[in-house]
Amino acid sequence: MKSIFTEVTLFKRKINLVIILWFALALIAAVAEVLHNTINNYLIFKQAFWHVLDKKNLYLAYPNEYYDHYFYGPVFSAVIAPFAVLPDWLGCILWCLANAGLLLYAITRINISKEKQMIILAITAIEMMTSVHNVQFNPLIGAWIILAFVLVEEENDFWGTFFIALGFLCKVYGIGALLFFVFSRHKVKFIAAFMFWVVVLICLPMLYSSPDYVITSYMQWFDTLVQKNVKNAGGVAVAQYQDISVMGMVRRMTNNPTFSNINIIAPAAICIAIPLLRFKQYAYHRFRLSYLAIILITVIIFSSGAESATYVVAVSGVGVWYIINYKEKSKWTCALLIFVFLLTILSTTDLFPAYIQQHFIRAYALKALPCLVVWLWLVADVIFISWKGHNVQVE
Numbered sequence: 001m002k003s004i005f006t007e008v009t010l011f012k013r014k015i016n017l018v019i020i021l022w023f024a025l026a027l028i029a030a031v032a033e034v035l036h037n038t039i040n041n042y043l044i045f046k047q048a049f050w051h052v053l054d055k056k057n058l059y060l061a062y063p064n065e066y067y068d069h070y071f072y073g074p075v076f077s078a079v080i081a082p083f084a085v086l087p088d089w090l091g092c093i094l095w096c097l098a099n100a101g102l103l104l105y106a107i108t109r110i111n112i113s114k115e116k117q118m119i120i121l122a123i124t125a126i127e128m129m130t131s132v133h134n135v136q137f138n139p140l141i142g143a144w145i146i147l148a149f150v151l152v153e154e155e156n157d158f159w160g161t162f163f164i165a166l167g168f169l170c171k172v173y174g175i176g177a178l179l180f181f182v183f184s185r186h187k188v189k190f191i192a193a194f195m196f197w198v199v200v201l202i203c204l205p206m207l208y209s210s211p212d213y214v215i216t217s218y219m220q221w222f223d224t225l226v227q228k229n230v231k232n233a234g235g236v237a238v239a240q241y242q243d244i245s246v247m248g249m250v251r252r253m254t255n256n257p258t259f260s261n262i263n264i265i266a267p268a269a270i271c272i273a274i275p276l277l278r279f280k281q282y283a284y285h286r287f288r289l290s291y292l293a294i295i296l297i298t299v300i301i302f303s304s305g306a307e308s309a310t311y312v313v314a315v316s317g318v319g320v321w322y323i324i325n326y327k328e329k330s331k332w333t334c335a336l337l338i339f340v341f342l343l344t345i346l347s348t349t350d351l352f353p354a355y356i357q358q359h360f361i362r363a364y365a366l367k368a369l370p371c372l373v374v375w376l377w378l379v380a381d382v383i384f385i386s387w388k389g390h391n392v393q394v395e
Helices: 002-035 040-053 076-084 088-109 114-133 138-153 157-171 173-183 187-208 211-232 246-254 262-277 279-283 285-301 308-325 330-345 354-361 366-384
Strands: none
Touching (some): 002 114, 076 088, 076 157, 088 138, 114 308, 138 157, 173 262, 173 285, 285 308, 308 330, 354 366
């Protein structure tokens, strides 16, 4: 009995250590950006709230306030509002910690063992820190997708669709979670709830601006995204820090900026859709978890807007893939995870020589390559593997 108690105590300490390290990484990254006054992305986010409040065009350049442009939906102004009213240093740090905290919470809500949750957190930690270093909100996007999955699994479609609608109306990526509709046991409720939340969230900024302004802003947002996509795919030089995607790899390796996204996206969509005809597999937790991983990876590696800081979403998907496979296919699973660590996670950090980063990793968008291999593995699994006879849950 004493031995069991000791093991439980040690396990709890390991969990606490992982959580402490997770927040320590986020805090270190956030404080570093504040001290170096490199919080431009936070200023873009913060000013969105004040611009909506003042009914200014969200998508114009404001060089006196920040460089670059705002590329998110008007409802994001409500998400950032509690931080925007604080002093910049405090708002930025709390914003970064909130991003890290919600992603941690979402991962610990997945219906798997605590050990598996800690493995996913360990795999994702460095990419989380990379995103926080860029003061981005990609950890929130990943968290919203995961929470949508978890809540649909728990038959709480009302709140699950809230996170899908929020992710979609903030940064489009969240729309990928609509695929979880096929796993819902309450499909009519799912559709009704999603439509309800879309309407509510579109209207939310109207409470502190005006209906005409918000509707106009959404139309301007659509035009901005179209123009941004054209710019990202417009050439290797233009897209050095963007278009880190499968299409970006093709464009850069072939030096063909006119290569169309649809040439990749259409086959990818078919590969994702075909296994969904295997209705009997829906009963197996591993099948559904595989789709969670697929969506987390898909929304990044098939987006021309993908950049290094967005890969926290894809790598959290890699973490889910790993805990599904590592016991049964340990040699190949570990080899591929090492490939992910080297080329995706570490390649854009200071641990990689700058020459290799510039002339190989960034020049050919190679950060996307290991995640593509994991995605192909997952797609092959959901197409060919039958999980009959396996435990319903990943223990």
